[in-house]
Amino acid sequence: xxxxxxxxxxxxxxxxxxxxxxxxxxxxxxxxxxxxxxxxxxxxxxxxxxxxxxxxxxxxxxxxxxxxxxxxxxxxxxxxxxxxxxxxxxxxxxxxxxxxxxxxxxxxxxxxxxxxxxxxxxxxxxxxxxxxxxxxxxxxxxxxxxxxxxxxxxxxxxxxxxxxxxxxxxxxxxxxxxxxxxxxxxxxxxxxxxxxxxx
Amino acid sequence: xxxxxxxxxxxxxxxxxxxxxxxxxxxxxxxxxxxxxxxxxxxxxxxxxxxxxxxxxxxxxxxxxxxxxxxxxxxxxxxxxxxxxxxxxxxxxxxxxxxxxxxxxxx
Numbered sequence: 001x002x003x004x005x006x007x008x009x010x011x012x013x014x015x016x017x018x019x020x021x022x023x024x025x026x027x028x029x030x031x032x033x034x035x036x037x038x039x040x041x042x043x044x045x046x047x048x049x050x051x052x053x054x055x056x057x058x059x060x061x062x063x064x065x066x067x068x069x070x071x072x073x074x075x076x077x078x079x080x081x082x083x084x085x086x087x088x089x090x091x092x093x094x095x096x097x098x099x100x101x102x103x104x105x106x107x108x109x110x111x112x113x114x115x116x117x118x119x120x121x122x123x124x125x126x127x128x129x130x131x132x133x134x135x136x137x138x139x140x141x142x143x144x145x146x147x148x149x150x151x152x153x154x155x156x157x158x159x160x161x162x163x164x165x166x167x168x169x170x171x172x173x174x175x176x177x178x179x180x181x182x183x184x185x186x187x188x189x190x191x192x193x194x195x196x197x198x199x
Numbered sequence: 200x201x202x203x204x205x206x207x208x209x210x211x212x213x214x215x216x217x218x219x220x221x222x223x224x225x226x227x228x229x230x231x232x233x234x235x236x237x238x239x240x241x242x243x244x245x246x247x248x249x250x251x252x253x254x255x256x257x258x259x260x261x262x263x264x265x266x267x268x269x270x271x272x273x274x275x276x277x278x279x280x281x282x283x284x285x286x287x288x289x290x291x292x293x294x295x296x297x298x299x300x301x302x303x304x305x306x
Contacts, residue, residue, distance in 0.1 A: 016214045027225030053255040065272050070279045077283040081290045100227040104220045111216035140266045152273045159277030166284035
């Protein structure tokens, strides 16, 4: 990359701040819709970090797949299941919060300690491949990573069929394994409108 | 103050560690099932940042980390589709997205 080192530092700091504050917003905000849009912002900033690392192809894939597909899918799911409901209170919510927060902070301190104390075997000069990385990725995908590449296509097909089967509306009247009639309560429930009272 | 010739590798690693821990916190503490899926996406992104930083700083000639990132993105897309389909069918049976009410596997 040919931009100056000061510019790189400023970009890195801004992108990191957007990523971390956005991620905290994703897990803490009350409204799930705001969380989903902040998640899109986090994905875009991660793509910016990839650009700083000289990986334009992966940055483009990140924007296309995460922002274009995953985030839109999440927003559609929110639209389908967005029902205002009063959550039942949990008795020991405070101790749960304390335990989980302390676990996360311990893990974070351990990870940061490993990051800072380990001696990384860096290669010199850094980022030497530059814009040739797209060509190199293509060579990898069609030579030594050919089998994972083909398996990934089968995985995507399986995920597509699985998602269609799972999200289908109709319910079978007989249980496949036992032959007994299915509990009709479930079918009754399934015919309820998904977009219930918008309040 | 700093006269480095590039951003240190450790900076990327610290950002990805923090992002991963935020994802774990959200996974453990959120009660909305959609937010749990979002936290999983955050954790996958932290892993991707790690892989990309290592491929750029340690393995900058073969860049196998970038190929791995492509595969992780593929698996994440499949996971999001199947996870949201499971969520829809759960919502149809239970009419809620509260994680505390999905307790069929509790002993």
